[in-house]
Amino acid sequence: MSDDHDDSPIAAQVREFEAVLEARGLVDASELDRALEAFTHRATPANGFRVVARAWVDAEFRARLLDDANSTLPEVGLSMGGGLQPQVLHVVENTADVHNVVVCTLCSCYPIALLGPSPTWYKSTAYRSKVVSHPREVLEQFGLTLPDDTEIRVWDANAESRYMVLPRRPSGTDDLTEAELAERVTRNGLIGTAAV
Amino acid sequence: MPRINDVGGLDGFGPIDEELDEPPFHADWEAHVFAMNRALIGRGIYNLDEFRDAVERTMSHESGYYENWFRAIQTLVREKGHV
Numbered sequence: 138m139s140d141d142h143d144d145s146p147i148a149a150q151v152r153e154f155e156a157v158l159e160a161r162g163l164v165d166a167s168e169l170d171r172a173l174e175a176f177t178h179r180a181t182p183a184n185g186f187r188v189v190a191r192a193w194v195d196a197e198f199r200a201r202l203l204d205d206a207n208s209t210l211p212e213v214g215l216s217m218g219g220g221l222q223p224q225v226l227h228v229v230e231n232t233a234d235v236h237n238v239v240v241c242t243l244c245s246c247y248p249i250a251l252l253g254p255s256p257t258w259y260k261s262t263a264y265r266s267k268v269v270s271h272p273r274e275v276l277e278q279f280g281l282t283l284p285d286d287t288e289i290r291v292w293d294a295n296a297e298s299r300y301m302v303l304p305r306r307p308s309g310t311d312d313l314t315e316a317e318l319a320e321r322v323t324r325n326g327l328i329g330t331a332a333v
Numbered sequence: 334m335p336r337i338n339d340v341g342g343l344d345g346f347g348p349i350d351e352e353l354d355e356p357p358f359h360a361d362w363e364a365h366v367f368a369m370n371r372a373l374i375g376r377g378i379y380n381l382d383e384f385r386d387a388v389e390r391t392m393s394h395e396s397g398y399y400e401n402w403f404r405a406i407q408t409l410v411r412e413k414g415h416v
Contacts, residue, residue, distance in 0.1 A: 143362055150403070163372075168372050172368040222381055244385055258349050263347050
């Protein structure tokens with residue numbers, strides 16, 4: 138991988154260790170570049186936005202997506218493959234009565250292929266510990282206040298199962314195209330810490 | 334030392350800090366750690382479960398996310414006798 142000029146001790150330690158791995162033939166530079174390329178260029182939340190927009194305009198796609206996301210993603214040119222091991226994606230739908238939110242209490246499991254790299258707060262012990270016991274409070278911290286009678290479902294991801302929220306389509310969007318609808322979706326909406 | 338990785342429902346971890354427009358990596362070395370781990374798992378030097386186990390048993394709540402990853406990677410590569 139290309140060198141950087143970060144003088145911090147940890148940056149130096151990482152450079153040294155990487156050099157040792159390369160010298161032992163355990164990794165090679167082009168392989169590292171490829172791994173990073175796949176992560177930063179192909180995996181972005183725009184993928185999730187597209188899936189949501191399609192589900193909003195195509196009821197049959199939506200039904201297939203909720204039933205079996207892994208087999209439905211290829212319809213929009215996406216897949217849950219390419220990760221380090223097979224993962225089942227569950228798409229959970231927000232409704233008038235139910236709001237969904239995703240966490241990984243054990244570590245930081247996240248559908249990177251659809252949402253891109255996870256934000257630091259998602260990986261923080263503060264979020265992971267609190268969203269399961271006080272979800273309503275946590276959502277309020279993110280600026281999302283739900284009616285008292287809305288049921289909140291918290292989904293705990295793991296190595297085999299990943300979750301993505303299908304937000305409710307905002308009102309007043311009947312005239313928007315699929316591409317315009319995709320622009321209305323946010324990363325936090327796909328995690329459940331925002332309405333859309 | 335007890336392992337407290339399953340933190341669901343525990344109290345006392347402070348506020349949730351949301352960083353606006355957060356980049357995928359905060360420094361280049363974090364990207365290197367990420368790529369290194371993917372390559373090593375891809376080569377079968379260790380698997381994802383072993384990696385998570387290593388993160389859990391070597392992690393410090395005072396360290397950053399990718400610092401903990403780096404510690405786990407070093408630990409596994411050493412334990413498996415590669416360095």
